[in-house]
Amino acid sequence: xxxxxxxxxxxxxxxxxxxxxxxxxxxxxxxxxxxxxxxxxxxxxxxxxxxxxxxxxxxxxxxxxxxxxxxxxxxxxxxxxxxxxxxxxxxxxxxxxxxxxxxxxxxxxxxxxxxxxxxxxxxxxxxxxxxxxxxxxxxxxxxxxxxxxxxxxxxxxxxxxxxxxxxxxxxxxxxxxxxxxxxxxxxxxxxxxxxxxxxxxxxxxxxxxxxxxxxxxxxxxxxxxxxxxxxxxxxxxxxxxxxxxxxxxxxxxxxxxxxxxxxxxxxxxxxxxxxxxxxxxxxxxxxxxxxxxxxxxxxxxxxxxxxxxxx
Amino acid sequence: xxxxxxxxxxxxxxxxxxxxxxxxxxxxxxxxxxxxxxxxxxxxxxxxxxxxxxxxxxxxxxxxxxxxxxxxxxxxxxxxxxxxxxxxxxxxxxxxxxxxxxxxxxxxxxxxxxxxxxxxxxxxxxxxxxxxxxxxxxxxxxxxxxxxxxxxxxxxxxxxxxxxxxxxxxxxxxxxxxxxxxxxxxxxxxxxxxxxxxxxxxxxxxxxxxxxxxxxxxxxxxxxxxxxxxxxxxxxxxxxxxxxxxxxxxxxxxxxxxxxxxxxxxxxxxxxxxxxxxxxxxxxxxxxxxxxxxxxxxxxxxxxxxxxxxxxxxxxxxxxxxxxxxxxxxxxxxxxxxxxxxxxxxxxxxxxxxxxxxxxxxxxxxxxxxxxxxxxxxxxxxxxxxxxxxxxxxxxxxxxxxxxxxxxxxxxxxxx
Numbered sequence: 001x002x003x004x005x006x007x008x009x010x011x012x013x014x015x016x017x018x019x020x021x022x023x024x025x026x027x028x029x030x031x032x033x034x035x036x037x038x039x040x041x042x043x044x045x046x047x048x049x050x051x052x053x054x055x056x057x058x059x060x061x062x063x064x065x066x067x068x069x070x071x072x073x074x075x076x077x078x079x080x081x082x083x084x085x086x087x088x089x090x091x092x093x094x095x096x097x098x099x100x101x102x103x104x105x106x107x108x109x110x111x112x113x114x115x116x117x118x119x120x121x122x123x124x125x126x127x128x129x130x131x132x133x134x135x136x137x138x139x140x141x142x143x144x145x146x147x148x149x150x151x152x153x154x155x156x157x158x159x160x161x162x163x164x165x166x167x168x169x170x171x172x173x174x175x176x177x178x179x180x181x182x183x184x185x186x187x188x189x190x191x192x193x194x195x196x197x198x199x200x201x202x203x204x205x206x207x208x209x210x211x212x213x214x215x216x217x218x219x220x221x222x223x224x225x226x227x228x229x230x231x232x233x234x235x236x237x238x239x240x241x242x243x244x245x246x247x248x249x250x251x252x253x254x255x256x257x258x259x260x261x262x263x264x265x266x267x268x269x270x271x272x273x274x275x276x277x278x279x280x281x282x283x284x285x286x287x288x289x290x291x292x293x294x295x296x297x298x299x300x301x302x303x304x305x306x307x308x309x310x311x
Numbered sequence: 312x313x314x315x316x317x318x319x320x321x322x323x324x325x326x327x328x329x330x331x332x333x334x335x336x337x338x339x340x341x342x343x344x345x346x347x348x349x350x351x352x353x354x355x356x357x358x359x360x361x362x363x364x365x366x367x368x369x370x371x372x373x374x375x376x377x378x379x380x381x382x383x384x385x386x387x388x389x390x391x392x393x394x395x396x397x398x399x400x401x402x403x404x405x406x407x408x409x410x411x412x413x414x415x416x417x418x419x420x421x422x423x424x425x426x427x428x429x430x431x432x433x434x435x436x437x438x439x440x441x442x443x444x445x446x447x448x449x450x451x452x453x454x455x456x457x458x459x460x461x462x463x464x465x466x467x468x469x470x471x472x473x474x475x476x477x478x479x480x481x482x483x484x485x486x487x488x489x490x491x492x493x494x495x496x497x498x499x500x501x502x503x504x505x506x507x508x509x510x511x512x513x514x515x516x517x518x519x520x521x522x523x524x525x526x527x528x529x530x531x532x533x534x535x536x537x538x539x540x541x542x543x544x545x546x547x548x549x550x551x552x553x554x555x556x557x558x559x560x561x562x563x564x565x566x567x568x569x570x571x572x573x574x575x576x577x578x579x580x581x582x583x584x585x586x587x588x589x590x591x592x593x594x595x596x597x598x599x600x601x602x603x604x605x606x607x608x609x610x611x612x613x614x615x616x617x618x619x620x621x622x623x624x625x626x627x628x629x630x631x632x633x634x635x636x637x638x639x640x641x642x643x644x645x646x647x648x649x650x651x652x653x654x655x656x657x658x659x660x661x662x663x664x665x666x667x668x669x670x671x672x673x674x675x676x677x678x679x680x681x682x683x684x685x686x687x688x689x690x691x692x693x694x695x696x697x698x699x700x701x702x703x704x705x706x707x708x709x710x711x712x713x714x715x716x717x718x719x720x721x722x723x724x725x726x727x
Binding site: 048051052053054073074076077079081083085087088089091092096099100101103104105106132148152 | 314328
């Protein structure tokens with residue numbers, strides 16, 4: 001499978017601050033690559049570099065074989081970008097917003113009318129096509145925002161947090177749209193800090209923290225990295241950075257120790273729970289509340305960085 | 312229609328979706344000109360009449376001459392002279408109801424007739440500046456005239472009253488005095504002093520109505536007001552482009568396969584076109600309703616377009632230097648008001664000190680106002696041949712400021 005999107009040892013610095021630090025990954029046709037990380041991890045900067053708007057400090061990027069800085073118009077001709085914030089003209093209608101995007105994307109003049117109608121139908125806004133966008137709900141704006149990125153039917157799509165702040169109905173609609181694009185062979189790079197979205201949509205995931213890729217693989221591969229372990233979320237009078245001593249045979253590992261809360265990974269959680277509770281009781285820190293959880297990508301991020309995704 | 316044309320039309324559609332904003336920008340200067348016409352126009356009140364109080368402590372008919380002189384048909388247009396008692400005069404002055412108080416002292420007439428030193432006292436209203444000075448000047452003029460008359464008629468006056476002002480002279484005495492006065496007035500040396508035709512005064516003021524016509528007054532202020540309206544309209548509109556930048560719409564447009572100049576050019580063209588259209592609507596409104604004669608229509612269109620382009624570029628450049636719409640708006644407004652004042656938008660530059668008049672020759676607002684003045688035929692602003700230079704200067708300003716604004720905005724648009 002040849003890649004439509006290639007990022008190789010990408011570095012982007014703003015003065016002394018390094019936003020992206022040696023990032024490498026590829027995205028092939030029919031693939032949704034999830035770039036996961038907390039706010040400020042370098043996801044949006046990576047996307048800006050891929051659009052050709054922001055020059056990299058070093059490294060290289062390729063969009064369908066075109067370097068966005070050497071051949072910007074060729075790269076952009078096959079690239080669709082929907083940024084984190086909706087960037088629509090509130091004082092124009094949905095139809096006019098799409099027409100404007102068609103003209104900018106060099107859609108042939110005799111194709112514009114049909115393309116606009118097709119997209120309005122796809123995003124379910126055909127009956128509101130002539131209404132001003134200012135009157136739209138947040139979910140409708142999100143759908144139109146995505147449609148604008150699709151006016152030239154790009155082979156590569158960059159979706160920056162596409163599901164943030166939308167109601168459940170719009171969310172379901174957008175997920176169906178993204179899955180449909182994947183099924184039609186589009187290469188999609190999707191950034192998110194929501195593990196559920198990544199687990200639902202992404203064929204491969206790259207976990208990024210402070211500009212560095214710290215893990216990569218399919219969701220299943222990454223979950224396997226945690227082993228067959230369950231998670232115990234324990235609440236009690238625990239101090240910050242508490243390091244309790246568990247019996248060696250339990251195989252327990254403290255993933256996170258916040259004040260009042262411990263997150264412990266153990267094989268076979270239901271059987272290990274009584275021993276864990278007893279060990280903490282003996283250490284003088286009885287547990288007030290215990291919850292048994294299945295491991296997720298969020299757990300993996302926590303294990304890799306020691307921080308929650310929304311920190 | 313090409314891509315640039317289609318995008319410009321869509322951008323223009325964004326502009327005209329809010330016609331109220333345009334009407335507001337254009338209505339304010341229109342009503343300002345209307346108000347100025349009312350204040351300075353043919354039906355204006357002009358200077359107020361100056362209220363002068365006269366207290367005649369001397370009491371005689373001769374003393375009353377001064378008060379009645381201020382009440383003569385020639386001076387009554389300017390003065391409202393009232394002869395009052397001292398108590399009433401004090402009360403009115405304390406309440407600020409008069410500009411000056413003249414006190415004719417006891418013994419004034421006797422001293423006057425006998426060619427003795429005499430003093431007139433004038434109190435002025437401290438709350439006023441100009442009107443009391445005019446009153447004092449008028450009284451001084453009357454007193455000097457009285458001194459001249461006394462110099463000529465002193466011998467007759469002495470015989471006529473014979474030093475006794477209380478006793479009425481006999482008819483024979485009056486007739487004899489009259490005959491002698493005519494004799495004195497007929498003397499060549501007297502005529503040299505009194506004959507006003509010896510110093511001819513030619514009034515060059517146009518005949519008929521002395522107040523300026525309405526179209527003249529409109530012509531004083533309309534050029535500045537049109538430039539001012541464009542200045543504020545362009546500043547207000549430039550906020551839209553700054554918001555396109557700050558809210559990521561500019562970066563989004565640049566992510567498509569068109570050169571950034573296409574989207575930026577369409578946005579700038581729409582701003583200039585809508586400002587030009589609005590400016591021409593204002594010019595037409597002033598011409599149709601207030602009788603302004605702005606000049607040749609084709610040149611007015613060119614002048615308005617050049618002005619709109621220069622002011623739009625200037626506003627965009629100022630906003631591109633700031634990081635938020637609020638700071639950008641405040642900075643641009645401050646600079647615009649300053650440039651408007653120095654350029655003669657608020658008042659003709661002839662009212663400004665000479666060095667500030669020279670500043671107007673060096674700034675875009677000055678070129679804009681001067682252009683409109685030249686077009687309407689105000690030769691003091693420059694000959695018609697100097698109009699192309701001003702339009703060229705405005706166009707160069709537009710080109711430079713657009714280039715700076717584009718570079719700055721381009722830099723900011725791509726940084727997340």
